[in-house]
Amino acid sequence: MNRLCKSLMVLEIAVAAGLSVVAAQASAADPAKPDVNRGQAIATQVCASCHGADGNSTGGAYPKLAGQHPEYLVKELKDFKPQPGGKPPARNNPIMAGIAGALSDQDMVNVAAYFAAQAPKPGFAHNKATVPLGQQIYRGGIADKGVPACAACHGPTGQGIPSQYPRLSGQWSDYVVAQLTAFQQGPGARNNNDAMHAIASKLTDSEMKAVADYVAGLH
Structure with missing residues (x-):
């Protein structure tokens, strides 16, 4: 009986350890939650001159990012980078290629979350x-x-x-x-x-x- 109990205890410890490793691996694979404060810092230091500090750019040369879907912003940032297999970026923009290239995946998630949380200013038709x-x-x-x-x-x-x-x-x-x-x-x-x-x-x-x-x- 004692041997059986000890064997079960060893098995339980091994299973628990294995589950811990799997959980740690899954956690590492999942992107971290957005850090909006870090996103704001990136927006202020890197993005504001073109897109506005709150994502409301002042002219049509640069898109408004305020209120945009964060998943879409992350995708587009990644598209400015060279693609797997040595393929060129899906979007050709030398300025954005340099900016996106300096951002980690987590940076992209953070800044996208920040812009998504900002209130977009309304626009108007002119013609x-x-x-x-x-x-x-x-x-x-x-x-x-x-x-x-x-x-x-x-x-x-x-x-x-x-x-x-x-x-x-x-x-x-x-x-x-x-x-x-x-x-x-x-x-x-x-x-x-x-x-x-x-x-x-x-x-x-x-x-x-x-x-x-x-x-x-x-x-």
């Missing part, structure tokens, strides 16, 4: 004449070109879907046009979304400008 066309494309697409409605993925009010589709509500129209153009070009410009490449390739310059201006005032 009244093109609002009907922009609204038609955003809400109904262009059937004869096979262009789906933007709202199908980005939501009726432009809030997007976390980790998959970005928030567009209030985004600068100049920035949206620039990204649609980059999607048209694909490799060498922006090659990280096949669906958007196919969609943007079917839009004329005037259609891109119309939907981008509509998005700017969407809320």
Whole structure:
């Protein structure tokens, strides 16, 4: 009986030790929880000059990041880095390549969480004449070109879907046009979304400008 008890005790200790190792490995594999304070420090020191300290950039050359989905921000930051297998970055931007390259995965999680927690400032459409066309494309697409409605993925009010589709509500129209153009070009410009490449390739310059201006005032 004593031998049996001792054997069971040894087995229990071994199992407990094994479970501890597995738990430690799982914990190491999982990303740590976001540190918003650390994210704010990165935003202030690195991102503020272009995107604003609170993620509300002051002009269309740089996107508004406030209120953006954190999972999407992390994905895009990683896309500025060279890809596995020696492939070039999925998004070609020398400035952002340098910035993203200096950030660890945890830094990305932290700064994305900080920007996601900030309140986005509303935007406005500026070209009244093109609002009907922009609204038609955003809400109904262009059937004869096979262009789906933007709202199908980005939501009726432009809030997007976390980790998959970005928030567009209030985004600068100049920035949206620039990204649609980059999607048209694909490799060498922006090659990280096949669906958007196919969609943007079917839009004329005037259609891109119309939907981008509509998005700017969407809320």
